Amino acid sequence: MNEKLAWKEIDLSALLHNLKIIKEKVGEKVEIIAVVKADAYGHGMEVISLFLQKLGNIKTFAVAQIEEAIVLRKIGVDKKILILSPQLKDAIPYFFEYNLIPVVSSFEFLEELGAYSNSKNKSIRVHISVDTGMGREGFLPSEIGKVLETMKKYPSLVLEGISSHLSCPENKKDPYNIFQKKLFEEVYKSLRNERVFFHFSNTGGIFNFPEFHYDAVRPGLSLYGYGDKKLKPVMGVKAKITLVKELPAGWGVGYGHTYMTDKITKIAVVPIGYADGYRRDLSNKGRVLLKGEYCKVLGRISMDQFTIDVTDKEVKIRDVVTIMGYDKDKVIDAQELAILSNTIPYEILTGFGSAKRLKNFYKFNGKILTDPISELNL
Ligand SMILES: Cc1ncc(COP(=O)(O)O)c(C=O)c1O
Numbered sequence: 001m002n003e004k005l006a007w008k009e010i011d012l013s014a015l016l017h018n019l020k021i022i023k024e025k026v027g028e029k030v031e032i033i034a035v036v037k038a039d040a041y042g043h044g045m046e047v048i049s050l051f052l053q054k055l056g057n058i059k060t061f062a063v064a065q066i067e068e069a070i071v072l073r074k075i076g077v078d079k080k081i082l083i084l085s086p087q088l089k090d091a092i093p094y095f096f097e098y099n100l101i102p103v104v105s106s107f108e109f110l111e112e113l114g115a116y117s118n119s120k121n122k123s124i125r126v127h128i129s130v131d132t133g134m135g136r137e138g139f140l141p142s143e144i145g146k147v148l149e150t151m152k153k154y155p156s157l158v159l160e161g162i163s164s165h166l167s168c169p170e171n172k173k174d175p176y177n178i179f180q181k182k183l184f185e186e187v188y189k190s191l192r193n194e195r196v197f198f199h200f201s202n203t204g205g206i207f208n209f210p211e212f213h214y215d216a217v218r219p220g221l222s223l224y225g226y227g228d229k230k231l232k233p234v235m236g237v238k239a240k241i242t243l244v245k246e247l248p249a250g251w252g253v254g255y256g257h258t259y260m261t262d263k264i265t266k267i268a269v270v271p272i273g274y275a276d277g278y279r280r281d282l283s284n285k286g287r288v289l290l291k292g293e294y295c296k297v298l299g300r301i302s303m304d305q306f307t308i309d310v311t312d313k314e315v316k317i318r319d320v321v322t323i324m325g326y327d328k329d330k331v332i333d334a335q336e337l338a339i340l341s342n343t344i345p346y347e348i349l350t351g352f353g354s355a356k357r358l359k360n361f362y363k364f365n366g367k368i369l370t371d372p373i374s375e376l377n378l
Contacts, residue, residue, distance in 0.1 A: 042353015
């Protein structure tokens with residue numbers, strides 16, 4: 001079965017463009033740590049990371065969990081890999097085996113890591129996360145002195161970096177950003193002579209606060225096309241129409257009859273549903289693109305399909321519908337879907353990303369690649 005009903009299109013040229021915009025924004029002295037966790041926000045972690053390693057000259061990657069990093073090592077990512085989120089003690093041997101860098105947030109983990117590294121007589125680079133106001137991972141600023149003392153007990157622990165994470169950087173006016181920067185700056189001033197590497201900003205920090213860039217930045221969302229007007233969405237979602245039919249006036253459409261036809265209405269069935277990341281909140285609110293024109297979603301989104309209004313349109317089975325992405329001069333992006341679904345583009349991208357039925361098709365320089373890793377020699 002080769003013919004797909006619905007699929008994702010991942011535009012690697014757009015990814016490279018976004019990386020260029022981020023590099024221009026931060027300047028050449030600031031390193032880019034490419035955040036590829038959660039399957040590269042749904043874009044396919046393996047291809048995205050190998051592509052960024054080879055064509056984007058990325059020297060450091062970041063994931064959330066150790067399993068993600070092990071996958072990267074196994075497929076040939078040989079650059080630095082940071083594990084951003086706290087991990088459990090069981091993960092410790094794998095940091096050594098796969099040469100991975102923990103971003104440490106607790107004394108328990110630091111002590112366990114130190115004891116393990118001393119017992120094996122193996123050194124490990126460590127980044128320390130500071131909770132400057134995210135209220136999630138990281139040591140409180142008041143604990144940093146004790147962290148440094150603890151590290152002295154374990155000479156095999158090498159302090160390489162200090163990080164923190166912003167809580168509301170999308171909002172330039174939120175004073176909390178300045179508060180967090182002030183706390184980070186205090187840690188920076190006390191340690192900047194120790195040859196440690198400081199990283200603070202994600203996408204919001206990169207684009208809204210140039211003074212927050214320090215030695216490295218950690219873009220996730222912006223790599224994939226969101227967070228600044230100059231960026232281009234990398235992911236598109238398409239499907240082929242599977243059914244076209246006319247409904248009489250006064251006919252209910254879909255579960256719960258949340259839409260009733262007021263005239264003879266031609267509908268088309270689009271084979272993607274909430275199980276594929278097209279959220280139920282888009283019922284009677286979303287729109288798709290068909291031959292460069294918008295068509296409205298009618299009725300509820302089902303698990304596997306939804307219906308659109310194609311009255312007065314020339315439509316046939318197999319016509320391609322753009323659910324997210326460009327069609328001629330029009331676009332539907334993850335930001336639009338997020339606003340209509342009362343969420344954020346992150347959840348839209350990872351929602352499509354988690355859909356097992358949606359295969360990724362990669363494009364580079366306008367060409368569809370059937371096997372990007374071998375075709376681009378990644
Ligand atoms: C610690 C950390 N740094 C960087 C990022 C990337 O953030 P963004 O996708 O907003 O660029 C994340 C994402 O959640 C994160 O948790």
